[in-house]
Amino acid sequence: MALKTDAVGKEWPASTYQVGREKIREYANALGIDNPVHLDVEAARAAGFRDVVAPPMFAVVYSSPAMAPAMFDPEVAMNFAAMVHGGQEFEWGEPACSGDEITTTARCLSIEEKDGKGFYVFETNAVNQDGAQVARGTWTLIVRGV
Amino acid sequence: MADLNVGDAVPELRVTPDKYLPHRYAGASGDFNPIHIDEEFAKMVGLPRTILHGLYGMGLTAKANAALADGDPRALKRLKVQFRGMGFPEQEIVVSGTVKSVEGDRVAVDTVAKQGDTELIKNAEAELEL
Numbered sequence: 001m002a003l004k005t006d007a008v009g010k011e012w013p014a015s016t017y018q019v020g021r022e023k024i025r026e027y028a029n030a031l032g033i034d035n036p037v038h039l040d041v042e043a044a045r046a047a048g049f050r051d052v053v054a055p056p057m058f059a060v061v062y063s064s065p066a067m068a069p070a071m072f073d074p075e076v077a078m079n080f081a082a083m084v085h086g087g088q089e090f091e092w093g094e095p096a097c098s099g100d101e102i103t104t105t106a107r108c109l110s111i112e113e114k115d116g117k118g119f120y121v122f123e124t125n126a127v128n129q130d131g132a133q134v135a136r137g138t139w140t141l142i143v144r145g146v
Numbered sequence: 147m148a149d150l151n152v153g154d155a156v157p158e159l160r161v162t163p164d165k166y167l168p169h170r171y172a173g174a175s176g177d178f179n180p181i182h183i184d185e186e187f188a189k190m191v192g193l194p195r196t197i198l199h200g201l202y203g204m205g206l207t208a209k210a211n212a213a214l215a216d217g218d219p220r221a222l223k224r225l226k227v228q229f230r231g232m233g234f235p236e237q238e239i240v241v242s243g244t245v246k247s248v249e250g251d252r253v254a255v256d257t258v259a260k261q262g263d264t265e266l267i268k269n270a271e272a273e274l275e276l
């Protein structure tokens with residue numbers, strides 16, 4: 001069966017995420033990250049941050065909401081039962097701090113068939129309230145048996 | 147920060163996620179896919195038991211690399227990973243890495259996350275500014 005590729009190039013409406021101290025703490029705790037810049041506002045400010053700063057991989061927390069409409073779009077038509085997360089890349093710019101409002105846009109970069117598998121590649125671009133880029137993500141989702 | 151040279155090892159990170167870690171990571175990340183938190187569901191779809199989130203392993207990979215900058219979250223500029231084998235709770239994860247290149251203050255590190263002989267994350271490329 002030929003893979004549906006109509007969604008290549010499609011961009012979905014942006015989603016905005018408000019970064020909060022307790023959410024950063026929850027993420028840092030799950031990962032066992034104990035640098036006080038993630039947990040304590042005074043330590044964060046002393047290190048030159050506006051407020052408690054998120055660990056880099058917190059990017060998944062603020063970027064994922066933008067990925068949901070892309071993944072569930074009928075035009076993308078992914079078979080979730082056979083899907084695995086194959087690869088992930090992030091490039092970071094400005095650190096994300098508590099109080100930031102981060103707006104993320106998702107776009108479909110490519111849909112290709114290789115060895116009977118569908119490779120769906122999406123890009124997310126996250127910018128903060130000042131328009132500075134916070135993180136650019138590349139998400140590779142693989143669907144077996146297309 | 148000590149001078150880094152090509153071939154230097156990144157401090158090894160060893161973590162044994164407890165039985166409930168996937169629940170905490172699900173809450174922290176918002177990814178409640180039942181294959182990570184529901185034993186019955188995981189078995190129904192052919193998995194031996196609940197599996198760890200791939201992005202949890204990537205988070206540990208980022209943490210291991212940040213150690214090169216004493217945990218400074220500004221240091222990591224790029225991280226690219228491929229998810230390979232399935233990871234399980236209650237088994238030790240070892241993240242290790244080797245410095246691949248040093249150009250001025252830019253350092254590239256090859257990282258791998260393993261559980262026993264299973265590679266959870268392979269050929270992770272990290273770029274840091276130190």
